Amino acid sequence: MSTTEVTPDTHEGSSVSLQSSRRRLGDSVFSALSVGSGLLIFVTLALVAIFLTTESMPAVMESREATGSASGFSLLETTLPLVFGTVLAAAIALAIAIPVSIGIALFISHYAPRRLASTLGYLIDLLAAVPSVVYGLWGGLWLVPRLEPLYLFLNQTLGAWPTWPGFVPWVGGDPVIALFAGEPHAPMRNLASAAIVLAVMVLPIITAVAREVFLQTPRLQEEAALALGATRWETIRTVVLPFGRSGVVAASMLGLGRALGETMAVLMILAPGATFSFRILEVGMHQSIAANIASKQAEASGTEMSLLIFTGLVLFVLTFLINAVARWIVARSGVKS
Amino acid sequence: MAAPQPINVEDLNIYYGDFLAVEGVDVQIRPRSVTALIGPSGCGKSTFLRTLNRMHEVIPGAYAEGTVEINGQNIYDSRVDPVNVRRRVGMVFQKANPFPTMSIRDNVLAGVKLNNRRISKAAADELVERSLTGANLWNEVKDRLDKPGMGLSGGQQQRLCIARTIAVEPEVVLMDEPCSALDPISTLAIEDLVHELKEEYTIVIVTHNMQQASRVSDRTGFFNIAGTGKPGHLIEIDDTDTIFTNPTNKQTEDYISGRFG
Numbered sequence: 001m002s003t004t005e006v007t008p009d010t011h012e013g014s015s016v017s018l019q020s021s022r023r024r025l026g027d028s029v030f031s032a033l034s035v036g037s038g039l040l041i042f043v044t045l046a047l048v049a050i051f052l053t054t055e056s057m058p059a060v061m062e063s064r065e066a067t068g069s070a071s072g073f074s075l076l077e078t079t080l081p082l083v084f085g086t087v088l089a090a091a092i093a094l095a096i097a098i099p100v101s102i103g104i105a106l107f108i109s110h111y112a113p114r115r116l117a118s119t120l121g122y123l124i125d126l127l128a129a130v131p132s133v134v135y136g137l138w139g140g141l142w143l144v145p146r147l148e149p150l151y152l153f154l155n156q157t158l159g160a161w162p163t164w165p166g167f168v169p170w171v172g173g174d175p176v177i178a179l180f181a182g183e184p185h186a187p188m189r190n191l192a193s194a195a196i197v198l199a200v201m202v203l204p205i206i207t208a209v210a211r212e213v214f215l216q217t218p219r220l221q222e223e224a225a226l227a228l229g230a231t232r233w234e235t236i237r238t239v240v241l242p243f244g245r246s247g248v249v250a251a252s253m254l255g256l257g258r259a260l261g262e263t264m265a266v267l268m269i270l271a272p273g274a275t276f277s278f279r280i281l282e283v284g285m286h287q288s289i290a291a292n293i294a295s296k297q298a299e300a301s302g303t304e305m306s307l308l309i310f311t312g313l314v315l316f317v318l319t320f321l322i323n324a325v326a327r328w329i330v331a332r333s334g335v336k337s
Numbered sequence: 338m339a340a341p342q343p344i345n346v347e348d349l350n351i352y353y354g355d356f357l358a359v360e361g362v363d364v365q366i367r368p369r370s371v372t373a374l375i376g377p378s379g380c381g382k383s384t385f386l387r388t389l390n391r392m393h394e395v396i397p398g399a400y401a402e403g404t405v406e407i408n409g410q411n412i413y414d415s416r417v418d419p420v421n422v423r424r425r426v427g428m429v430f431q432k433a434n435p436f437p438t439m440s441i442r443d444n445v446l447a448g449v450k451l452n453n454r455r456i457s458k459a460a461a462d463e464l465v466e467r468s469l470t471g472a473n474l475w476n477e478v479k480d481r482l483d484k485p486g487m488g489l490s491g492g493q494q495q496r497l498c499i500a501r502t503i504a505v506e507p508e509v510v511l512m513d514e515p516c517s518a519l520d521p522i523s524t525l526a527i528e529d530l531v532h533e534l535k536e537e538y539t540i541v542i543v544t545h546n547m548q549q550a551s552r553v554s555d556r557t558g559f560f561n562i563a564g565t566g567k568p569g570h571l572i573e574i575d576d577t578d579t580i581f582t583n584p585t586n587k588q589t590e591d592y593i594s595g596r597f598g
Binding site for chain 2: 226
C-alpha cells in the first residue's frame with residue numbers, strides 16, 4: 001500500500017520513513033480469520049444445498065412424474081400435502097402471533113412504566129429461550145385438552161363460516177375454505193392446536209424485534225405528533241406504526257421462518273394426515289414437512305429416505321424464498337429518518 | 338372574538354424527577370406579540386417553553402408545579418387534558434420534523450385530521466393553501482403537494498412544520514430554536530415569517546442567537562443559572578430594546594455584552 005517514499009521534510013531533523021517496514025502480524029491474522037469465517041457461511045450453505053439436491057435425486061428419478069409409469073409413488077402427491085400443512089400451520093400461527101406481538105411490543109415501548117417494561121422485555125426474551133420440546137410437552141399434555149371447549153364452540157357457531165371457494169380442489173382439496181367445519185373430536189391433536197403452540201413460540205421473536213423498532217422511533221417525530229394534540233394512540237398510529245412497519249414485516253418473516261421449520265412442537269402435538277383440507281379443527285388431516293422428516297427418518301432407507309430429503313429440499317427453498325421476500329420488502333419500504 | 342388575553346405564569350417550578358430545573362417563574366406574556374427567551378445553555382429556557390403546552394411532562398419523570406393561565410384557564414388544573422392544551426398551543430421544534438411517511442399536503446393536514454377527523458376535500462385544499470401561504474411556502478411547493486415532506490430542504494421543512502402548526506389555528510405558537518439548524522437565508526425567511534405571524538398569534542421563541550432575539554421580538558426574557566445542578570431562573574424580562582440597551586440586572590448586561598455564555 002505504502003510503496004511511495006514519503007519524506008517528511010516539514011519537520012526538521014526527523015526523517016522517519018512512512019514506508020511500512022513489515023506486515024503487521026495481528027492485522028493479517030485477524031483479516032484472514034474474518035475472511036475465512038465469512039467464506040465458511042457460503043461453504044456451509046453450498047454443502048447443505050448440494051447434499052439435499054444430490055441425495056434427493058434418486059427419489060425424483062424413481063417418481064411417477066419422472067418415469068411416466070402409472071405405478072410407484074408420486075412426488076407431488078407426497079410433497080404437496082406436506083407443504084400445504086406446513087404453510088397453513090405457519091400462516092395461522094402468524095395470524096395469531098402478529099397482532100399479539102405488536103400489542104405486547106407497543107405496551108413495552110410506549111405504555112408500560114419503565115420498570116415493568118424492562119421486566120416484561122426480559123420475560124419475553126426468556127420465552128424465546130425455552131426449547132421447543134418443552135413447548136411440545138406443554139402443548140400436547142396441558143393445552144390441548146383445555147382447548148377442546150373452545151374448538152367445539154367454534155365448530156358449532158362458525159362451522160359454516162367462512163366459505164370462500166377453496167383454491168386446491170384440483171389436487172383433492174376442499175371445495176370451500178371452512179376453517180372451523182368438520183367433526184372435531186378429542187384429543188384435539190389438530191392443526192389449530194399445533195398452530196397455537198407455534199404462535200406462542202414465534203411470539204417472542206416478533207415481539208423482541210418489533211419492540212426494538214418501536215423504541216427507535218425518532219423522539220422528534222413523536223413529539224411532533226404530541227405537540228399537534230395527538231393522543232397516545234394517535235401518536236402511535238401516525239408516527240410509531242408507520243416508522244416500524246418494515247421492522248414488523250421483517251420480524252414477522254423471521255417468525256414465519258421459525259414456524260415453517262419448527263419440528264418438535266408440531267411432532268408432539270399434531271396427529272398426522274395428508275390432505276389439503278382447510279378444516280383446522282379436524283384431527284389427522286395435516287402434517288408439516290419438518291415433523292414428517294423427524295418422525296420417519298429413523299426408520300427410512302433407500303428411496304424413502306431420498307424422498308424425505310427431497311421434502312427437506314423443498315423446505316430449504318421455501319424458507320430461503322421467504323427470507324428473500326422479507327428482505328426485499330424491508331429494503332423497499334425502508335423509512336429514512 | 339374576544340380580545341386576546343396574556344399568558345400568565347405564576348410561581349412555576351419545573352422538575353425532572355427530583356431535580357428542580359427551573360424555579361419560581363412569574364411572567365406575563367403579551368398576546369399577539371413575539372417574546373424571545375435567551376440565556377446560556379442549560380438555563381431552562383427550552384424547559385420553560387415546553388411547560389407552556391405541557392410538552393415538558395412527556396419526558397418520563399418530568400413535571401411542573403404552579404399556574405400557567407392561557408385565555409384565563411390554568412392549563413395545570415387537574416381537570417385539564419394536556420391533549421387539548423396542545424391543540425391550542427402549537428409548537429415548532431429545533432430540528433424540522435415533518436412526518437416522514439406523509440406527503441407535503443398530508444403533513445399540513447395531520448393536526449387537523451387528529452382534531453376533527455373529517456374535512457371535505459375542498460375545505461382541506463383551502464386549508465392547505467392558506468397554511469402554506471401563511472408559512473411563506475406555498476409558491477415553492479404548490480406543484481408538488483403530493484411529494485414527501487422529507488424531500489424539501491431544511492428551511493422548507495421547517496416552514497412546512499410551521500404550516501402544520503398554524504393549520505390547526507392555535508392561539509399560541511411556541512418555537513424552540515427554530516433556526517438553529519438552518520442556513521442564514523432560511524433563517525431570514527423564518528424570521529420574516531415570525532414577524533407576520535404575530536398579527537394573529539402569540540409567539541414565544543427560544544433562541545441562542547441574540548441578534549435574532551433583537552430582530553424578531555418585542556419583548557425579551559433572560560434566563561440564567563447560578564451553576565451546574567442549580568435551578569434556572571428568569572432573571573429579567575422587558576421590552577427587547579430595553580434589554581439590549583439598558584438592562585436592569587447586572588447578569589443580563591454581562592450576558593448580552595458577551596462577557597459570558
